[in-house]
Amino acid sequence: MKPQHGLKGGRPQRRGQGPAMLLAAALMWGSAQAQEAPPQVQDVIPQGSAIAPPDAIESSALTGFESIGRPFPLTPNAVRRMLEQGQAQLALMLSEQALNRGSGAPVTALRWRELKARAHMALGQQSQALEVLESLPTDTIDHTPELVLMMAQAQLANGQFQEARGRFSRFLVENPGHPHAYIAQRGIGICELKLGALDRARLQLGLYRERPDRPEPDPEWILAMAELSLAQGGWEMARHGLKQLPEETRRSQPARAIFYRAVRMQVAEAAQTEFTPKLLIDLESALAHNPGETEAQELRILHAKLFHQWATTPIKREKKPTATVQRLMQRRCLLRTLLNAPQGLEQALFLTQLLELEQEAPLGLTAAGGLLTPEGLGLTPLTPPVRAVLAETLLQQQRLAEAVALLGSQRERDGDLIRLQLLAMDTSMSDVTLESLLEELSPSGTNGEPMVLPSPLLEPIAKALLAYTRHGREAQAELLLAQLQTREDDPAVIRLLAYQKGLMLESLGDLEEALLHYAGMSFPAEKIAPAADRLLPESPKEATARLLIQLGKTSEADKLLGKTETPSNSPKGGTPTPAGVVKP
Numbered sequence: 001m002k003p004q005h006g007l008k009g010g011r012p013q014r015r016g017q018g019p020a021m022l023l024a025a026a027l028m029w030g031s032a033q034a035q036e037a038p039p040q041v042q043d044v045i046p047q048g049s050a051i052a053p054p055d056a057i058e059s060s061a062l063t064g065f066e067s068i069g070r071p072f073p074l075t076p077n078a079v080r081r082m083l084e085q086g087q088a089q090l091a092l093m094l095s096e097q098a099l100n101r102g103s104g105a106p107v108t109a110l111r112w113r114e115l116k117a118r119a120h121m122a123l124g125q126q127s128q129a130l131e132v133l134e135s136l137p138t139d140t141i142d143h144t145p146e147l148v149l150m151m152a153q154a155q156l157a158n159g160q161f162q163e164a165r166g167r168f169s170r171f172l173v174e175n176p177g178h179p180h181a182y183i184a185q186r187g188i189g190i191c192e193l194k195l196g197a198l199d200r201a202r203l204q205l206g207l208y209r210e211r212p213d214r215p216e217p218d219p220e221w222i223l224a225m226a227e228l229s230l231a232q233g234g235w236e237m238a239r240h241g242l243k244q245l246p247e248e249t250r251r252s253q254p255a256r257a258i259f260y261r262a263v264r265m266q267v268a269e270a271a272q273t274e275f276t277p278k279l280l281i282d283l284e285s286a287l288a289h290n291p292g293e294t295e296a297q298e299l300r301i302l303h304a305k306l307f308h309q310w311a312t313t314p315i316k317r318e319k320k321p322t323a324t325v326q327r328l329m330q331r332r333c334l335l336r337t338l339l340n341a342p343q344g345l346e347q348a349l350f351l352t353q354l355l356e357l358e359q360e361a362p363l364g365l366t367a368a369g370g371l372l373t374p375e376g377l378g379l380t381p382l383t384p385p386v387r388a389v390l391a392e393t394l395l396q397q398q399r400l401a402e403a404v405a406l407l408g409s410q411r412e413r414d415g416d417l418i419r420l421q422l423l424a425m426d427t428s429m430s431d432v433t434l435e436s437l438l439e440e441l442s443p444s445g446t447n448g449e450p451m452v453l454p455s456p457l458l459e460p461i462a463k464a465l466l467a468y469t470r471h472g473r474e475a476q477a478e479l480l481l482a483q484l485q486t487r488e489d490d491p492a493v494i495r496l497l498a499y500q501k502g503l504m505l506e507s508l509g510d511l512e513e514a515l516l517h518y519a520g521m522s523f524p525a526e527k528i529a530p531a532a533d534r535l536l537p538e539s540p541k542e543a544t545a546r547l548l549i550q551l552g553k554t555s556e557a558d559k560l561l562g563k564t565e566t567p568s569n570s571p572k573g574g575t576p577t578p579a580g581v582v583k584p
Helices: 019-031 054-059 076-084 088-101 106-122 126-134 138-142 145-157 161-174 181-194 198-209 219-231 235-243 253-271 277-289 294-311 323-340 345-360 384-396 400-407 413-424 434-441 455-470 474-487 491-507 511-522 540-550 554-560
Strands: none
Touching: 076 088, 076 106, 088 106, 106 126, 106 145, 126 145, 138 145, 145 161, 145 181, 161 181, 181 198, 181 219, 198 219, 219 235, 219 253, 235 253, 253 277, 253 294, 277 294, 277 323, 294 323, 323 345, 345 384, 384 400, 384 413, 400 413, 413 434, 413 455, 434 474, 455 474, 455 491, 474 491, 491 511, 491 540, 511 540, 540 554
16 A cells, blocks of 8 residues: 555654654653754754753644644653753643643643643742632642642732731641741741731741741842831831842842832931931932832822922022032922923923933933922923923823823814824824824915925924834825925925935835935035934934944944044054944
8 A cells, every 4th residue: 555645654754843843852851861852853952951942842833743632742740840940931831732632631630730830830920820729629739738838829929818828827737847838937927917917927037037947048038027127117127128138139029119118218207307408319319220110109209299398498508519419409490490480481491401301310200200290290280381391201201192191182282293293103192183283283375285384393394204204104294295395495304305215215125225315415415514404313324324234234334434443553553442333
C-alpha cells in the first residue's frame, strides 16, 4: 500500500516548528536536561538553556495533529519542576494547555489546576490565583497545607483580610514545624494591621521578628512595621524603616505609598506649629521623585493648600537664600501675582510662566490635586484664556480626554484653537468638526473664499496641518492648506508648505524621495532668514538627518549636523566628540 500524500510509512510527517515539537523540548528539559534539543527547536531556544521561550511556543503554527482528547505529553511533576526552577510563565502556559485538552483523570486535572494557581502566585497575579483556588474542592485545599497557605496569601493580596487571617492561623496551628510557617506568622500580623487591630498587629509582628527561620533581609516585615508606625502616628520611625529596605523594594508601589503618607504627616504636623519655606521644600523634594503618581495625590493636595497660604501671607525675605529657596520664591511671586491679576489674559500670562517652571523641573503640579490644576489654583470663575492654557498643557501631556472635558461645551476662540489640535490628534469630540472650527476661527468672505488668515492663527493652523499630513488625512489637510494659501507671500508659509510636501512623502513611505526633498530645503539657492522657519517643528537639516538615521546612515547624519569626531592624533588634538542623537 502506497503511503498517502504528506505521509511517510502511514505516519504524519511533522514539518516546521509546531507546538508538539516545542513541547517535546520542554519535556526533554524536565526529564533529561543533558540531552541536546532537537534541531527543529534549536533556533528558538536561548543559548545555554533547553527551554523554548513561552512566546515562541505560543506563536508557533499548529501542525494539525493537536486533536482534543489526545494525552498531554508532559506530566504535572515535570511542569512542577519547571515552576520550582523559576519558569513560572512557561508552567502557567503548559498548565492551561493541559486543562484545555480536557483529558486525564479528575485527580490529574486537579493537579493541573493547582499548578496553574501556583504559577499565577509566582507571577504576582494574586487575583487570578484566587479565582483558580476557589474553583478547587474545599476538601482538596483543607487537606493540603501548601494550598491552605497559598489561599491565605491570595486572600490577603485581594483584601479579604478576615478570611486570610483565619487560614493563616489554621495553617500555623496545624503545621507549626512547616518550612513556611514563618509566612503564616507574618501574615497574621499583616491581617491584624489591615483590620485596624494595631495592638494585636504589633504583638504578632513582634513574635514573627523573634522567629529564627524568617528571611534576611525581610522587606515585607519592614513594610508592615513602617505602616504600623504610621498608623500610630510615628512618621519618623516609618521613614527610618523605609531606609532599611533594599533599593528595588524601596521603589515599589507599597513603599512609595508609605513614603508619601509619612511626608504628608510630617509636614502637616510641622505646619501646625510654625510654617517655614523648608516645609514646602521637603514636600517638593518628595514630589520630585515620582511626579504625577497616584499615590502622591494627597501630597499634592497638601502642597497646593500650604502654597496658597504662603503666597497670600506677608513673609520676611531671607538675606542669603539658597538656589532652592530662590526658585520657591519665584513660584510664590508668580502665584501671588496671578491670584491678584485681572481675570483673563493677564492671569493666563502668569499661569503660562508657572507652567514653564514646572516643565523645567517637574513636580507633578499639573496632575490630579496639584497646584497648577483648576482645583489647585482655586480661580473662580475659570476664564476662557486660563482654561485654554490648562487644556494646552493637558494636550502636551497626551491627556486628551481630560483636555476635552476641561474645555467643555462653551465655544470661544482660545478653546477652539486647542480643539483644532485635538481634532488633528483624532480625539473624539461631539458636535465639533474641522469645517465648523475653521468657519468660527476664520470666516469666509462675501464670495465664499477664505479671508486672509490672521497672524495669531498661523501657528495653530500649521501644527494641525502637519498632524493631519503625518497621519495621511489628505481631505482635512486640504482644508487647512486653503487657509494657509491666503498668505502665500509669507516666507514662513512658503517654507511650511515645502516642509509639508516632504512630510507627505514620508507618510506615503517614500523615504528616499523625502530625504532628497529635505536636503534641497537644507541648501537653498538663496539665503533663508531664520524667521522663515519659525513654523517648522524641526529644521530641514534635522529632518534630513532624521531620515538618514532611519535609512541606516548615522555617520552621514552626524556629519550633516556638524557632529564629526576630532581624531586624537590630529593637529588640533583633543578627545573625539561622541555623536548625539537626533530627535525626530
